[in-house]
Amino acid sequence: MLEKINGRGAIIGSLFIALILAIIPLPPLADLLRPDWVLVCVFYWTIALPHRSNVGVAFAVGLILDILLGSTLGVRALALSIVSYIAASNFTRLRNFSVWQQALVVGALTGLAKVVVFWAEYLVQDIQLPAGYFYPLVTTTLTWPWIFLLLRKLRRQWKIS
Template sequence: MLSARHYAIPISILISLVLQIMPLPIQVDMYRPDWVLIVLAYWCMALPNRVNVGVAFITGVALDILMGATLGIHSLALSLSVYVLAANYQRLRNYSVWQQAIIIGLLSALYHLVVYWLEHLLTDIYFQFAYLWPVITSMVLWPWVFWMLRKARRQMRIS
């Protein structure tokens, strides 16, 4: 019989997908953090054998479908970001949470620049600085999301 701990990772990813598409006022929407990237980054650093590039790709396809984007844009950007994280997870685990927040900011910037680049190739949009506001909010939220997910992982004994 499966307990709640077996579903903790998929449920947290599902919650991050809901937070990513949740409607916000237009003044606040441009600051929306990269919930999906933050949650995938935590699980990739904590349990790299369970959350990897494949999970990021599938989650990215789901995000493409939910956001109505061209299929593959978010999946490629998430896969690339999680690959960089997965390749260096042992080193990143040893950093403090504040240093990790800077790394999350760099990964978020990579994610947004890849999404922008692909959308520019497909739809000829032009770069605006507002595309990078989520980088700052993702960095600011990382410590709280990290501590919350770590507490849940330890209480449920997820390994």
């Protein structure tokens, strides 16, 4: 019973830290280059433990992120749900990729999520595409190997399954 609590706590704790990193105030240039921490965390837990972290978890975390960012409710929840669905339906294949191949997949899914968020916001608010909107694709792709190694070490050290 304690292992399940530790496992759930580790997943929730890492998602909480990712939410904190997503909303922490940064200077304008650093904010423009901020990786999509929540997407990376959701992606990792979905391919590592698809029976514990699934589309429902991604939707709930997305709703929390929408509330924290003050954006249209459900926009990021939709984007994270799509990413989680793609990751969950291909988790066996994605597990066999090298870390750098996974980084390219994470970059592509980040691009998909950014397009979904922009499209949904455009439908609701008629916004324009800001300069540098897709810069987080590069930083998210480059941070994936370190996040992957960190979360895998956490999962193995605490024997989360």
